[in-house]
Amino acid sequence: KAGVTQTPRYLIKTRGQQVTLSCSPISGHRSVSWYQQTPGQGLQFLFEYFSETQRNKGNFPGRFSGRQFSNSRSEMNVSTLELGDSALYLCASSLDSGEQFFGPGTRLTVL
């Protein structure tokens, strides 16, 4: 069974631009969560989607948004990028609870 895939793996953007990251969960998994990992703040929860609905949301500004499609694939978008948005963005998939499997992440650098 294929694992969680994230595209692209690396991305370089400049301040003020916007970016879209993609996550394909494990086949059959309907829950997709997004996390941001930075050296200073560690791993922080962004949001969770289940069956195309946002089920939980972390404490991030409205510039961070996401969505989930009917095939469970998810995208997250960051608008008006700031230097502090440079991070590793990780996606996790699960059936609903219990095991949470993470993808390899997208490394975003904002210049």
Added chain:
Amino acid sequence: GEDVEQSLFLSVREGDSSVINCTYTDSSSTYLYWYKQEPGAGLQLLTYIFSNMDMKQDQRLTVLLNKKDKHLSLRIADTQTGDSAIYFCAERTGGKLIFGQGTELSVKP
């Protein structure tokens, strides 16, 4: 509040056992997890334990949960150089995972 604490560093000799400790604050956590992260990689799920369990063993890994003290530990038996990585403890609460800062395990030959 929600908080997970871990010590930052642990150094062991190859062949010894490693014990990584974690404390959490939310008594309503449903699951507790251990993840491994190698440089430049994502998070690898090592094991997880349901909150009504005390112990779980999986090959070289043993997880102990003391729910009264909100203390979780991961024991790695016969630690190898390939176990060198950062280990994260996480609690699942309110539909999200709350992570500790990570413990960097260094295994010396």
